[in-house]
Amino acid sequence: MRTPVIPYVTIALTPKALFVVIHRAVDIMHIGICKLSIDIPHSRSLKNRRSTVQSLKQRLQNKFSVSVSEVDNSSSWSAAVIGIACVSNSSRHADQIVDAIISYVESERVAVDIVGIDREVLWGF
Numbered sequence: 698m699r700t701p702v703i704p705y706v707t708i709a710l711t712p713k714a715l716f717v718v719i720h721r722a723v724d725i726m727h728i729g730i731c732k733l734s735i736d737i738p739h740s741r742s743l744k745n746r747r748s749t750v751q752s753l754k755q756r757l758q759n760k761f762s763v764s765v766s767e768v769d770n771s772s773s774w775s776a777a778v779i780g781i782a783c784v785s786n787s788s789r790h791a792d793q794i795v796d797a798i799i800s801y802v803e804s805e806r807v808a809v810d811i812v813g814i815d816r817e818v819l820w821g822f
Contacts, residue, residue, distance in 0.1 A: 725820050727787060727790070728784055729791030730818075731781040731782075732768065732779070732780050733778070733802060733814060734811070734814075735777050735802070736775055737749050737750075737776070737777065737808070738775065738808075738809075738810060740775045742774060743772070743774060746777065753765075753807060754767070754779065757798060761798055763783040763794065763798065764782045781795070788818045799811070
């Protein structure tokens with residue numbers, strides 16, 4: 698389903714008259730963002746933590762075609778913060794992608810525990 702386009706209006710006041718011009722409709726881009734705070738219970742070193750985070754990042758990028766980055770370089774052996782972003786032409790679709798990512802990370806296939814979730818769908822441009 699295509700997102701409806703929203704026209705924008707320019708109002709110009711001249712000495713002779715008030716002109717209202719409806720410009721060509723503009724498509725809107727929707728950005729789904731999510732920040733996951735995760736706990737890595739089996740990690741016993743920074744090397745093991747980095748390995749687990751890199752593996753999770755690669756799996757999310759490959760499975761969902763999203764941008765993933767570690768956004769907080771914590772020196773803790775068992776904690777990390779992952780930032781995820783996706784772009785869509787529909788806010789509902791962007792929200793569904795974020796839901797699917799959270800469900801995937803919560804599943805037993807991933808050896809991390811989610812301790813915090815911040816998420817939002819932005820739109821513009």
